[in-house]
Amino acid sequence: xxARPLLQAEHLHKEYKLPRGQTLRALDDVSLTVMQGETLGLxxxxxxxxxxxxxxLLRLTDLSSGDIVFEGRNISALSERALRPIRRRMQMVFxxxxxxxxxxRRIGDLIAEPLRVHPDNEGRKRSAADITARLDELMSLVGxxxxxxxxxxxxFSGGQRQRINIARALALSPQLVVADEPVSALDVSIQAQIVxxxxxxxxxxxxxxVFIAHDLAVVRQISTRVAVMYLGAIVEIGDTDTVLHNPAxxxxxxxxxxxxxxxxxxxxxxxxxRGDVPSPVSPPSGCRFHTRCPQAQPRCSAxxxxxxxxxxxxxxxxxxxxxxxx
Amino acid sequence: xxxxxxxxxVRDLSVSFRSQGRDVPIVEKVSFxxxxxxxxxxxxxxxxxxxxxxxxxxxxxxAPGVRxxxxxxxxxxxxxxxxxxxxxxxxxxxxxxxxxxxMTAFTPVYTIGWQIDEQIRAHEKLGKAEARSRTVRLLGDxxxxxxxxxxxxxxxxxxxxxxxxxxxxxxxxxxxxxLIADEPTTALDVTVQAQILDLIRTLRADxxxxxxxxxHDMGVVAKTCDRVMVLYSGRIAERGPxxxIFAHPGxxxxxxxxxxxxxxxxxxxxxxxxxxGAPPPPLERPAGCAFAPRCHFTHDTCQxxxxxxxxxxxxxxxxxxxxxxxxxxxxxxxxx
Numbered sequence: 001x002x003a004r005p006l007l008q009a010e011h012l013h014k015e016y017k018l019p020r021g022q023t024l025r026a027l028d029d030v031s032l033t034v035m036q037g038e039t040l041g042l043x044x045x046x047x048x049x050x051x052x053x054x055x056x057l058l059r060l061t062d063l064s065s066g067d068i069v070f071e072g073r074n075i076s077a078l079s080e081r082a083l084r085p086i087r088r089r090m091q092m093v094f095x096x097x098x099x100x101x102x103x104x105r106r107i108g109d110l111i112a113e114p115l116r117v118h119p120d121n122e123g124r125k126r127s128a129a130d131i132t133a134r135l136d137e138l139m140s141l142v143g144x145x146x147x148x149x150x151x152x153x154x155x156f157s158g159g160q161r162q163r164i165n166i167a168r169a170l171a172l173s174p175q176l177v178v179a180d181e182p183v184s185a186l187d188v189s190i191q192a193q194i195v196x197x198x199x200x201x202x203x204x205x206x207x208x209x210v211f212i213a214h215d216l217a218v219v220r221q222i223s224t225r226v227a228v229m230y231l232g233a234i235v236e237i238g239d240t241d242t243v244l245h246n247p248a249x250x251x252x253x254x255x256x257x258x259x260x261x262x263x264x265x266x267x268x269x270x271x272x273x274r275g276d277v278p279s280p281v282s283p284p285s286g287c288r289f290h291t292r293c294p295q296a297q298p299r300c301s302a303x304x305x306x307x308x309x310x311x312x313x314x315x316x317x318x319x320x321x322x323x324x325x326x
Numbered sequence: 327x328x329x330x331x332x333x334x335x336v337r338d339l340s341v342s343f344r345s346q347g348r349d350v351p352i353v354e355k356v357s358f359x360x361x362x363x364x365x366x367x368x369x370x371x372x373x374x375x376x377x378x379x380x381x382x383x384x385x386x387x388x389a390p391g392v393r394x395x396x397x398x399x400x401x402x403x404x405x406x407x408x409x410x411x412x413x414x415x416x417x418x419x420x421x422x423x424x425x426x427x428x429m430t431a432f433t434p435v436y437t438i439g440w441q442i443d444e445q446i447r448a449h450e451k452l453g454k455a456e457a458r459s460r461t462v463r464l465l466g467d468x469x470x471x472x473x474x475x476x477x478x479x480x481x482x483x484x485x486x487x488x489x490x491x492x493x494x495x496x497x498x499x500x501x502x503x504x505l506i507a508d509e510p511t512t513a514l515d516v517t518v519q520a521q522i523l524d525l526i527r528t529l530r531a532d533x534x535x536x537x538x539x540x541x542h543d544m545g546v547v548a549k550t551c552d553r554v555m556v557l558y559s560g561r562i563a564e565r566g567p568x569x570x571i572f573a574h575p576g577x578x579x580x581x582x583x584x585x586x587x588x589x590x591x592x593x594x595x596x597x598x599x600x601x602x603g604a605p606p607p608p609l610e611r612p613a614g615c616a617f618a619p620r621c622h623f624t625h626d627t628c629q630x631x632x633x634x635x636x637x638x639x640x641x642x643x644x645x646x647x648x649x650x651x652x653x654x655x656x657x658x659x660x661x662x
Contacts, residue, residue, distance in 0.1 A: 045515035046486075157604050158372075187371035187542065192586035192600035199597060214515065221588035221598060244590070258520040260545030262587050263658055264572045272524060273517040275471070276485040 005069075006176060006208050007034040007057065012066035014052055024281050026052040028232040030066075031307075034176070039202065039209040041223030041240065043216055043255070045277055048229040050212045054178045057210060058090050059083060071175070088118045088172035095181035097161035101153040107164055108135055108149030114171045138167040141204075142197060159190035166197065170205070178210040183218060195221055216259050220244050228252045231280055231288040234307060238314025246323060248316035251289045287319065295320050332359035333504050333536045334383070335399045339406075341375070341382050344391035350608045352378050354560045355396070357634075360504065363530040365537040367551035367568070369544060373605055375560040376540045380506050382406075383538075384423055385413040401503065419449040422497035426509040428489035432481040438465075439477025442496045449500045464495040467532065468525060487518035494525065498533055505529065508540045523550045544584055548572055556580050559605050559616035566640030574655045576642035579617045581653050589658070615644070 014027040026049045034040050042050040055061040057068060059075060068076045075086055094100045101110055115131045126134075139146055142163040153161060162182060169177055179198070183191040195218060201207055213219050219226060220240055227237040228251065236249040247253040254273045273292050278284055284291045290300035299319055307315040341353040353375040360366045370376045381387045383398050383405060398405040400421065405413070417423075425431050432441055442464065443457040452460070458477070465473035468491040481489055490510065497505055507526065511519040527550055529535045539551055547554050548568060555565035556577065564577040575581040585599040603620045612618060614629040621628070627645045634643045637652070646652055 045517065159604060188544070188583060189371060189586050189601035190604060192588070192598040193602070195588065196597045196600055216516075217588040217590045220590060221594060254517060256590065258516040259590055260516075260520070260523065260543065260549040261590060262544040262548050262572065262584055264548055264569055272520050274521075276487045276518055277515070 004036045005033045006036045006071060007210075008067075008069040009033070009053075009057060010067045010069075012053070012056060012068070013064045014049075014056055014061065015064045018281065022281050025232050025283065026280065027056065027063075027066075028283075030229075030232075030234055032227060032234065032237060034208060034210060036175075037202075037206060037208055038224045039211055039222055041219035041226040042210060042212045042229060043214065043219050043226060044229035045214065045255075047231070047277055047280055049232040049280075050229050051180050053229070054092070054180050054210060054212045058087075058092055058176075058178055060092065084118075088114070089174050090176040090178070091169040091172070091174040093162075093165050093169050093177060093179040093182045095184050097158055097165050097185065098153060100165055101161060103153050105152075106149065107151055107153070107156075110153075111135055111138060111149075111164070111168045111171055114168065118172055134171065138171060141170065141201065142167045157190070158186050159193060162186065162194050163197065166194075166201070170201070173205070174207070176208045176210070178212070180212045181214065182211075184213065184215065191218070198222055216244065216255060228255065231277065231283050233288065233317070235289065235318070236314065236316040237307070238312070238316075242312055242314045248310060248314065248321035248323065249289075249318045250293050250295050250322060252316075253322055254292075254294075287317070295322075330362040331402075332361050333364075333401060334360040334538070335397075336379075336383065337397045337399075339379065339382065339396035339398060340394070341378050341387065342393045343389075344393070348609065349393065351611065352560055352608060353382070356555075356557070356560075356562055357396075358555050358562075358565060360536045360538055363534060363536055364553065365527070365530065365539060365551045367547040367554040368538065368540045368557060369542065369547050369554055370557035371542060371605060373559070373608075374557040376542075376557050377508055379557075380423070380508055380538065380540050384417060384421065384506060385410070418445060418502075419500040420502055421504045421506065422500070422502040423506040423508065424490075424493050424497045424510050426512050428486070428493040428513075429481060431493050432489070434481055437478050437480055438484065438492045442477070442492070442499055445496050446499045460499065461495070464499055465492065468492070468495045468498075469521065470495070486514055487521065490514060490518075490522055491525070494522075494529075498529065498535070501533060502535060504538065505535045506538045506540070509542070510539070511546060512541070512543075519546075520549075526550055544572075544587060556583070559611055560608065561616055562634055562641070562643055563617065564640060564642050564644075565634075566638075570639045572656065574640075574653070576637060576640045576647060576653055577617075577644045578621050578623050578646070578653060581656065582620075582622075584656060584658075592658075 010031045012027050012030040016024040018024055030053060044050045056063050067074055112131050115126050115134060120126050135149055136146055144163050183194045211222050223240045226240045226243045227234050230251050236243055236252045275292055286301040286303050287305050290296040305317045305319045307317045309315050337357045339356045342349045342351045356379055368376045382394055394406055439461050442461040446452060446457045446460055461477055462473045465476055470476050470491050511522050551568050553567050554571055556563045558579050563579045575584060582601045588598055601620050615632050618624045618628040623646060632643045632645050634641045637647045
């Protein structure tokens with residue numbers, strides 16, 4: 001893999017002020033690096049901060065504090081105006097393919113919009129002929145017929161609409177695409193098509209992805225590295241196979257164990273987590289996971305574990321990591 | 327399986343909606359039975375007719391222009407065409423239903439406990455205090471921590487997992503013989519989903535309920551159900567015991583559906599085996615096999631509607647086994 005970092009996030013914090021003086025820490029000191037050409041999967045349960053992190057990385061949501069360096073440039077404090085030329089290099093695909101397309105505009109119009117807003121590489125406004133050519137190119141890239149350009153969003157199925165969203169995200173040839181649960185709303189047979197499309201586009205265009213999903217199997221399929229989040233923090237991050245086959249953090253292990261695999265086992269004894277994720281408004285002391293952790297010890301509620309390197313291209317934040325000496 | 331009569335026996339159930347002067351077929355000639363203490367899964371993608379099947383059985387589809395034919399016998403009583411008044415006596419007491427979204431199943435303006443008490447008192451002559459004590463016991467049985475206090479809370483004050491447990495408690499409050507669960511864990515996180523699926527499996531032991539579980543997720547079926555019926559485009563593709571179907575899917579659709587789920591263990595495939603295209607809209611369903619346009623094995627005999635025929639323990643609506651070339655056993659990377 002190309003060792004050049006495309007995006008570096010350091011000590012990201014995002015807090016929301018709530019009534020009665022409470023604070024919700026959506027991101028609590030999150031640092032990560034996304035290398036050029038890799039796919040970083042972000043997994044975790046609802047409320048863990050994975051979507052907030054995805055939006056913050058693209059500066060769609062403002063940070064409370066922290067630095068984001070994209071292509072060597074710190075973008076965390078840039079004004080909207082200064083961000084504009086950078087925005088075309090980083091794009092987002094959302095979960096709800098219908099809500100993200102204006103129902104009253106034709107597909108061709110929707111995809112052409114970024115091409116009309118942003119000048120071409122030489123800083124010139126694109127001609128109508130250039131835009132038409134690019135639209136045709138994008139349609140074949142995502143596997144839709146040219147005739148789709150003249151139609152409206154409601155005329156397409158969920159899978160086709162997601163292809164349209166991907167085409168729009170790719171219109172300006174971005175380097176980085178953050179995809180937030182892009183296949184969660186799709187039926188399995190369609191989901192596989194879209195996951196394959198993401199894979200193909202990565203190969204063809206040399207894209208870098210941050211792929212956010214709650215489905216571990218989907219994340220495993222597409223990601224080169226995986227970050228597992230819990231209550232606003234990364235608890236484990238590393239190579240996909242290392243993290244998912246040999247998890248160090250008990251939460252990662254519990255997530256894997258909870259996935260219902262499509263195979264019949266009669267002896268199956270799953271280690272079930274008890275309870276729900278605690279409220280991020282008042283997260284537990286020490287290790288946030290200690291209230292649900294089957295391995296928890298007194299130290300876990302007193303002392304917050306830092307992300308530590310385990311020498312196998314993986315870091316985990318646990319005092320008593322599984323299968324590894326502490 | 328025991329020799330007891332099935333709790334629910336559905337025969338040739340068809341549902342169509344009238345739209346713009348045409349009959350739109352949603353469910354076509356679906357037949358199945360749910361045995362005593364059995365968990366039957368109905369699995370299918372959106373538009374396969376799985377929810378409409380359940381709603382029809384519950385008598386919850388009653389719009390003008392809807393045509394329901396066929397039969398659904400619940401303990402020998404015909405549910406199709408049963409007057410609403412008689413249905414209301416059954417629903418809640420003998421047949422209960424839980425939904426995907428527990429937030430919309432509860433009214434936001436009363437406490438959870440009030441709503442469960444009311445459900446109990448609507449069907450049984452019980453005093454307020456007695457009803458509440460049963461509510462608290464039920465909530466406790468469903469794994470709700472601190473059930474007395476939780477009963478006094480409003481739906482929005484509970485997490486998704488707790489709301490789902492409260493809804494199951496409400497559904498079980500009158501000891502129904504049949505529980506219909508429509509995507510009960512789809513809105514939940516995986517760790518909570520695993521808890522709720524476990525809970526559903528314990529219901530038959532603790533409450534003696536049969537369960538009809540509707541889901542799009544083959545993993546949920548594998549973890550929860552005894553038998554499964556696979557629907558495609560409003561018709562049965564295949565049905566049979568889970569053991570048999572997950573080891574040896576008989577319909578190419580079942581096989582392709584299982585293949586398209588990314589594996590969690592073993593080598594990662596370069597590309598996922600996917601099913602090209604999408605299911606046909608109801609008005610464009612082919613006269614023959616509905617899956618034929620997306621199937622790898624399509625040939626001339628697929629142009630006639632394939633009958634549902636028994637092969638071993640499975641019923642399969644595909645011509646391949648009859649033509650002497652059944653689907654090969656499933657190959658998975660999952661550790662068995």
